[in-house]
Each structure stands twice: as structure tokens, then as C-alpha cells.
Amino acid sequence: MIMVLMALRGLSANKLRSFLTMLGVIIGVAAVITAVAIGEGSKQAVAESMQRLGTNVLTAFPGQQRRGGASFGFGSINTMRLEDAAAIIRECPSALRVSASVGRSAQIKYQNRNTTTTVNGTGELYPDISNHEMEIGKYFTQKDVKSLRRVAVLGSTTAKDLFDQQNPIGKTIKVKGTSFQVIGRLKQKGGMGFRNPDDALYVPVTTAMRRLFGMDNIQNITVQARSTEMMDKAQEEMEAVLRRRHKIPQGGSSDFIIFNQADMAQTQSDQQGTFSLLITCLAIVSLIVGGIGIMNIMLVSVTERTREIGVRKALGAKRKDILGQFLLEALFLSVAGGLLGVYVGVTGSRLIGENNGWTVVITPQTVAMAFSFSVLVGIFFGFYPALKASKMNPIEALRYE
DSSP states (O other): OHHHHHHHHHHHTTHHHHHHHHHHHHHHHHHHHHHHHHHHHHHHHHHHHHHHHOSSEEEEEEOEEEETTEEEEETSOOOOOHHHHHHHHHHOTTEEEEEEEEEEEEEEEETTEEEEEEEEEEOTTHHHHHTOOEEEEOOOOHHHHHTTOOEEEEOHHHHHHHHTTSOOTTOEEEETTEEEEEEEEEOOOOOBTTBOTTSEEEEEHHHIIIIIIOOSSOSEEEEEESSGGGHHHHHHHHHHHHHHHTTOOTTOOOSEEEEEHHHHHHHHHHHHHHHHHHHHHHHHHHHHHHHHHHHHHHHHHHHHTHHHHHHHHHTTOOHHHHHHHHHHHHHHHHHHHHHHHHHHHHHHHHHHHHHHTOOOOOOHHHHHHHHHHHHHHHHHHHHHHHHHHHTOOHHHHHHOO
């Protein structure tokens, strides 16, 4: 107890210097907590974004045309047709649902209001595959797709642009001058990169191809596998069906490309993890710099209090008493700095998230890790000055001016 009181008295003798010493630890701990919180929040946001795209999803896009050694880029050749989508659901046991789609920008009008948005032609199973729920009304049916009906479902943003607070169900809108009856409105889903499924209009894929855009080929085929474990199998089956239908010889380059959502999610998660690790390492370096500051100030304190150490030793203080006192001072600095750093880090992370609209994830494990590391830094960098003080010769210490 006496050792603790003496350590506190030693620190309180120069309050400003003690606070400035703690500042390095405060900044380091706060930086670690903030970096990890933003990194984990970023990974969670990516996972949620992928979840909004739909679960267990594979998407086939047009491939690239090659002439000689030149490549014209993906989408330069398109041989995918509606019949391909039908063949996939018929011949791929691992596929649960399939939806062919096309999309182009077009002007939509309702009375004196108009907006330019993406018109997506999809199959009837789009909401189930993409995890996009209906808010009111209904989505179009397989019968609507087969009969090229002029029915439309609004994204939430498009509905607000055209109808504001009105109920759009049953209203007639004009798409490129063609009349469509609104039969439903989708729930708000949120934007995903350059795509915003809320700012869109959805019509039967056949209607979009024949009545609106004059298209013979579809732009992509989305497939929902029966489970996450069956995604690779579904991709193999899907590729085999498309290659056979497109008469691609064995060893030849496919005229399509298949994106596996699980692979995309893992790639993005890995990238976010690497970035988070880099930021965390930089924050830990900041914490180590704070520890070096503790060692520097403790060495200065030992030098300034040489005569005090000499007097204590002359009165019978042992090496372990001197060692313990200075080690406690370093520990108090790191603990106090760590606690303040936790407060600053947690508060700062939340403020950053609120002000920027970011997702931040603060876990007890992160807080405990940052605080524990600050304590270890204090003990590690405080040990040498404490050891130096405990080894002083009392006679030489008493002579020190």
C-alpha cells in the first residue's frame, strides 16, 4: 500500500508531464479500437450487401469476342437466349430457381411527372432469387411473362418519384410511350455499388425484349443454387449446359462468364481484412510509440529523483521496493492512458460512423485486446527505467547534484 501511495505521489508531482506521457497511450488505444471497429464494420457491410443480392446466387453474363490475339472485352459477344434459362432449370439438378433478364435506361411518365430510370426485364422469380421483397401488390407471374403482358412493378425510389405518397397499384404509366399497368411496389433494398434496385422499374423479360427494346438476346441469367454447399456443383452444371447449347468444342473458350457470389463475397472480405490488418498494425505502432514515451519520461524521472532514491536506500529500502515503485508508476500511466483511450476510441468510432453513415462494429474483445496491450506496453517499457533505479548505488545517489 505504501508503495502504491509513493508511486501516485511521484506521478502527481508533475501532473502535466504525466498527462502528456499518457497521451501517446491514449492515442494508440483509441486508434486500435477505431481501426478495428471500422474494419469489422466494413466487412459486415460487404456481407450485408452480398446478402441483399440474394443467397446462393450465380450469374452468367455475355463473354468476350476474340479475333487473333485481340480481345474485345466482356459483353462484346452475346449468344445467350431465353431458351438457355429454360434449359438450365430443366437440366441442372443443383439449380433451384432461374431468372433471365435484360435492362436499359428509359423514360417513364405518369400524368405530369416523369423520370429516367433503369427498366429491368426479369423472370417471375426475380424477387425470390434476389431477396427483394414486395411491399404492396404482387409481382408478375409466369403467365404474364409468356403472354408478354404490359404490367410493371416499381422500385421504391421510382414509385416515390412518380407517385409520391399515392398508392400506385392499378395506375397506368408510360414507358417509352407504351402503356403499362402498375401491379406492385417492391420494398426499399438499398444501393449496391453502381446498382440501385430501388431506382428501377420491373417488367416481364419477354415484354421488355419484344415490346420495348427489340432484343433477341438476354443480358444475363441468374441462378439460385439449392444450398451454399451446392454452388460449385450448380456452376459446373450451368457451364456444361451453356457450352453444349452454344456448341462450344471441348477446350474452346466459353462465350459467357459465370460470377459466383460466394467467391465475390470471399474476395471482398479478404480485401477488407487485409486493409483492416494494415490499419490495425499502424495503430499498434502508434501504441508502441506511446510506450517509448513512457520509457523516456520514466528515465527522466529516475534521473531527477536520484537523490530521493539514494535517501530511500540509505533508510533501508530494498531493490525490489525501488523496482516496484517505478514499475507501478509506469503501470499507472499505461492503465490510466488505456482507460481514457478506450473511452476516446469507443466514442470516436461511434461519431465517425454516425457522421459518415458507416457501419462500425465495436466488440468487447477488441476493447479488451487494446486495453491489455496498453498495459503490457507500460510494463515492458517501464521495466528498464525501474530496473535502472533499483540498481543505483546509494552512496553515489546521495552525492548526485
